[in-house]
Amino acid sequence: MSGRIFPAKAGMGRKVEGRALTAKDGFSARYDLDRVRGTFSRPEHKLAGESYVGRVLVLDAAKGGVATAWMLHEMKARGVMPAALVLNAVNPIMVQGAALADFTMISGFDLDITQAIPNGAMVEVDPTGPHPFIRLMAPG
Amino acid sequence: MKLTDEEEALRAGHFGPAAQWAIEHQIKVGDYLGAADLVPVSQAHIMADTESLGVAGVEWLERMARLPVEQRRVRIPTISDPRGTDFAAAHRLKQQAWMLDLEQRAIAAFEALGVLMTNTCINYQTIMPPVLGEHVAYGDTGVVIYSNSVCGARSNFEGGPSALSAGITGRTPRYGYHLDERRMATLVVNVGWTPRELNDWGDLGGIVGRLAGDYWQVPAIVGIERIPGSDEMKHFGAAMASYGSVALFHMVGVTPEAQRIGDVLAPGGAVRRFEVGMADVRTFQEGYAKAIDSVDVVVFSAPQLSLVEIAQVAGLLDGRRATIPLLVVTSLQVKPDADRMGLTARIEGAGASVLSGMCFYQSYAREMAEANGWKRLATNSAKLTNILGGYGYQPALMSMAACIDAACNGGRI
Numbered sequence: 001m002s003g004r005i006f007p008a009k010a011g012m013g014r015k016v017e018g019r020a021l022t023a024k025d026g027f028s029a030r031y032d033l034d035r036v037r038g039t040f041s042r043p044e045h046k047l048a049g050e051s052y053v054g055r056v057l058v059l060d061a062a063k064g065g066v067a068t069a070w071m072l073h074e075m076k077a078r079g080v081m082p083a084a085l086v087l088n089a090v091n092p093i094m095v096q097g098a099a100l101a102d103f104t105m106i107s108g109f110d111l112d113i114t115q116a117i118p119n120g121a122m123v124e125v126d127p128t129g130p131h132p133f134i135r136l137m138a139p140g
Numbered sequence: 141m142k143l144t145d146e147e148e149a150l151r152a153g154h155f156g157p158a159a160q161w162a163i164e165h166q167i168k169v170g171d172y173l174g175a176a177d178l179v180p181v182s183q184a185h186i187m188a189d190t191e192s193l194g195v196a197g198v199e200w201l202e203r204m205a206r207l208p209v210e211q212r213r214v215r216i217p218t219i220s221d222p223r224g225t226d227f228a229a230a231h232r233l234k235q236q237a238w239m240l241d242l243e244q245r246a247i248a249a250f251e252a253l254g255v256l257m258t259n260t261c262i263n264y265q266t267i268m269p270p271v272l273g274e275h276v277a278y279g280d281t282g283v284v285i286y287s288n289s290v291c292g293a294r295s296n297f298e299g300g301p302s303a304l305s306a307g308i309t310g311r312t313p314r315y316g317y318h319l320d321e322r323r324m325a326t327l328v329v330n331v332g333w334t335p336r337e338l339n340d341w342g343d344l345g346g347i348v349g350r351l352a353g354d355y356w357q358v359p360a361i362v363g364i365e366r367i368p369g370s371d372e373m374k375h376f377g378a379a380m381a382s383y384g385s386v387a388l389f390h391m392v393g394v395t396p397e398a399q400r401i402g403d404v405l406a407p408g409g410a411v412r413r414f415e416v417g418m419a420d421v422r423t424f425q426e427g428y429a430k431a432i433d434s435v436d437v438v439v440f441s442a443p444q445l446s447l448v449e450i451a452q453v454a455g456l457l458d459g460r461r462a463t464i465p466l467l468v469v470t471s472l473q474v475k476p477d478a479d480r481m482g483l484t485a486r487i488e489g490a491g492a493s494v495l496s497g498m499c500f501y502q503s504y505a506r507e508m509a510e511a512n513g514w515k516r517l518a519t520n521s522a523k524l525t526n527i528l529g530g531y532g533y534q535p536a537l538m539s540m541a542a543c544i545d546a547a548c549n550g551g552r553i
Contacts (some may be wrong), residue, residue, distance in 0.1 A: 006249040010172045026385075030192070031530045034506075042530035063353040063385050064527075065281045067192040067502075069299020074194030091385050092173060092316065092506035099168040 349384025
């Protein structure tokens, strides 16, 4: 296995690979997304207009309200969802939402993960072992 | 996580599949967030509007609701957050039949689970405020931050699935704001100006939320020159939670855990320090008003209005007439009082609509905008302002009086 590995403090879900969609900004399904079109819709968000479908979202911190706890499950049921969520800081809502949806998420790094993973890079996210991590496979 | 014998029995399925799912969910969440065990809670509060649930979420609830009655009922008082409509006003809002059908199905499922359908985000003003030290499992960030900060209760943000789990098991993972050490301040904000209007309180809350940055930060506010009222604290906390994902703040000399700043500073602990003044608040407000000279709709919501706010709206509308849609959203508990006291008649007589049991942003805000041609919106709620950008609105954040002036002047601001 090649590529730099960034260990996370916690993780849940399955191992996935995908192309990173990275920004130094927050994440809330209600505040930031057009969940029908599968795009970031809040104009102030650094990813405004970008499609998140199938991407590994690499963002700073969980934001906003409690709706995401249901919304990840709803997004997954329609198949309009990211491949995984990688965050510097989670809030309980993201954890609860990922738990309900059986969604891949890791969080908590020794560095700012949004600076370490370039936008567009191919990455592997593996939360399955005792030491969850994101691996930079190709810089994109 | 350490489990009691009863919790092991729940996990083993001895209380049925709903309780088994609930405690497995709690263990998964607790393990992720470092909980050592579960803590008994006395109340739960569930956010579950159908825009969030979707068809998949409603079907999930319906499967649980079909279990035998002894296997599906919540075991502690469990209440609900606002729904996605006021059925009596749905046609005026141009909500569609499928939305109402989904709402009815969700309500029926929750009732089968034994949830008390209070449909409110101001339960701390109207239902049963928690008391100092009480462990609860509340959804709605505004409810959590008010209960933690103003009442001194102990809750994390409990999204719908977790709040329902807590209702079913009567406990929740012990992490975050259930722990003494997590309740100490991590930043101190010296405020050089005490807000006057509700929107000013929301603005200040939004600024502090942005400074805090994430859920695990606890601001201590210093320098507020008078004791704020419940509505002021409501807007302050709701905005802080919205902008910063903050679940607990202290206001020195005001909130129960911070009579002195030393009460909430860990010995030897480092805190970040900030200064915030009136100029910062004005800059924050202007950020939402620039480039808008008129609005299509005025909304008072998020949080639902108290009876006192309803009376303020009625007073500001007396002798005037709204010439664009003006929506005044309150709780099912406040509305009968407003009706009985003639406040609803005064507001609706001036051309506005009083809605209850819903919240604007939880009611298919994007679809309402498209159906009604609403794009530019005025409100005095900083929380609503923060949310609606993602739904395609251009929000303007103004005082209640300025909002009503706009509504009575064809939307001009």
